[in-house]
Amino acid sequence: MPELPDLLHVLARLREQLLDRAVEAERVRDPVVLRCLVRGNLSLVLGRTLRDVLRRGHFLIFRFEGLDLAVNPMLAGRFRLAAPGEPDEPALGFAIEFRPRGDEPGLELRYLDEKSMGKAYLGAEGDWSAIPAFHSGGIDVLSPEFTAERFVSLLRHRKDQVRVFLLDKKALDAIGNAYADEVLFEAGVHPKTFCRRLSHDDGVRLHGAIVKVIREAVDEVAARDAPIEEKVRDFLKVRRKETCPRCQSKLRVAGVKGMDAWYCPRCQPETRPGLVDFRKTGK
Ligand SMILES: [Zn+2]
Structure with a gap:
């Protein structure tokens, strides 16, 4: 499961590599991962430019002009940046290919998830009300x-x-x-x-x-x-x-x-009675 430091690193890299690129192609390999909150499918992002990537709790939100793709990687989900045409990983859920930016070549964002537990929600920009367990407010x-x-x-x-x-x-x-x-x-x-x-x-x-x-x-x-x-x-x-x-x-x-x-039983001593105090067992 990605933790906050992992997510912040991923967020920074994705912003650096993908912002202001337009979508060239998309493919969904594991339909279980994707939920559409608007009529249509992932092809709605075709031709749109990625304007922002945000974090809300454990969700990363890819903001395309007018559309948000909110991804919760759950236990095993992760992102990978690949060159377009690289062979697919067995755990591929979906992929979004971005067009070249300046003199940088095209780049593919891949979502991989061995457990198919993570979810990606495609909805109208800023409308996250239908997303279960969306940023729980801590x-x-x-x-x-x-x-x-x-x-x-x-x-x-x-x-x-x-x-x-x-x-x-x-x-x-x-x-x-x-x-x-x-x-x-x-x-x-x-x-x-x-x-x-x-x-x-x-x-x-x-x-x-x-x-x-x-x-x-x-x-x-x-x-x-x-x-x-x-x-x-x-x-x-x-x-x-x-x-x-x-x-x-x-x-x-x-x-x-x-x-x-x-x-550590010595550095973090037990404060509740009735449990083994390892400080006294000599181990
Ligand atoms: Zn210790």
Whole structure:
């Protein structure tokens, strides 16, 4: 699943490569992916110029003159830029070929999705009302509005575990599975801690950890400048890792509401009674 740093990198590259190009051709290989909210099909974009690419939550919106194509990649979807005529990938959902721009050759935007879970909605410009789960309204964690006070007040009203709260797209835009582990590690908070057990200072520390982890990841992913179909994750500190980079303890995996959470039992001590305290087991 693309996370915010991945999406921002993809967005920047797509804008750089595709804006102000007109559509030469389109093809749909997996009709399950595409939903038309207006009468017609993807051929409606033919001849139109791509004026903008926007992000709303996990959606990327391609704005053609008068038409928006809003894509939610879900679990496995990703974009790739290819030269027109390159052989199709087995996971190809649809492709849009753009005309040359200045002395740059034509370029094809491909949407790939092994699981066919992602969705692309073609509709009138700005009319996103019929799109299910469209940008669920969480506060952008990179915006100036995302202050420590705002975060602490959100936290105070939660009854769930902190990791569940971090992943709630209605509250925060947006932290996914991978960065939730990194944020909690940075803040020294156990993933199963209930929000109500966190003090004001814990909340402020957690807010600082979100901003630091996501900003650093945005910079790192942008600096690597990998092809947009790749997710750069090798710089993560705890997610899918063996050993804590701070104290060298063996990292553990906890199930939090059906999701696997990686954490360090020493740096993120358990605060709930009745669960194993790994600090006392000598492991
Ligand atoms: Zn540790």
